[in-house]
Amino acid sequence: DAKTTQPNSMESNEEEPVHLPCNHSTISGTDYIHWYRQLPSQGPEYVIHGLTSNVNNRMASLAIAEDRKSSTLILHRATLRDAAVYYCILRGGGTSYGKLTFGQGTILTVHP
């Protein structure tokens, strides 16, 4: 499986933008880039996903490098409720599509 690399932790202040990086240098042409987050004592929650183009939704934006070897999750204005572990995941096709590989993720701390 193609792997992703994320920083172990990041910090932000409330109301400020947060840029969470992810490296995936072995990504294949059919891999989608997914982001999930996990709040304490909860199951992971979908945030956003993309293939080649940048994506925006109500939660966040996803910026994908032109060569697709890296991506950045952007939270435009961090709130205390955004404090969570953020996972960057590659999801391919074929029979392995169901086997998402969650790494250690990035622990985001948001300061008031």
Next chain:
Amino acid sequence: GAGVSQSPSNKVTEKGKDVELRCDPISGHTALYWYRQSLGQGLEFLIYFQGNSAPDKSGLPSDRFSAERTGGSVSTLTIQRTQQEDSAVYLCASSPQQGAYEKLFFGSGTQLSVL
């Protein structure tokens, strides 16, 4: 229901006992996934279902673990002869269809403690 439902939310058992964990996916979702998360660790894939069949069982740790899905809906994860290393949060997720673009909806998990 509105979301993925898992039961029980907590299960304490003695070493050597069998346990069954249940997952009710979102209505109409054809794909169902089981993961587990040990304390302070990331998620570990166990198995996923497309309909009632399981194309990938590669994550099941041993033959003590089994899972089934009936009627394309409810799934049960069974752990026989539980061991202390089985203690973890077991998470279930579902998605509308199969496909690399589909997003997963997770339940809140079952906290399993093996004494």
